[in-house]
Amino acid sequence: MSKEAAFSVFCLENYKAYKSLTGKQTAELFRQYGVFDYLNEFYDVLHTTGYQYINHDIDIYLKSRNAVITA
Template sequence: MGMSKQGKFMIYCAEQYKLAKHLTGKQLAELFSRYRVWEYVYSCYEALHTTGTNYIIEDIDLYIEARKPAMA
């Protein structure tokens, strides 16, 4: 069975983010799991897949920042 377009897009986003942030695959997986980035990218597929790579990376950054516990 072939991968869905959403699945391919999620991998694309992950690869681009990993390259931009100089992360290892393990670091990326931990980050995306901790902050539920996979679910976010999947749920926002319709909006995100029409944007550019830089926008996607910034959008993921903003999403992660918003989910981080506030530093007291």
């Protein structure tokens, strides 16, 4: 597994817990709105930050795409 893929899994697991979602819900949300692509593109910067910053950054990213998060 690449370091970018491992980072995406880390982000998915942390965001899932942060929003009280299931893994399936979180994976679908990330796929639907391109979060995996975003995390991969900005891996160099994001992997140096903490999980709280990353969760907040994902929230901003999803909000800018008018994402609907259903728990």
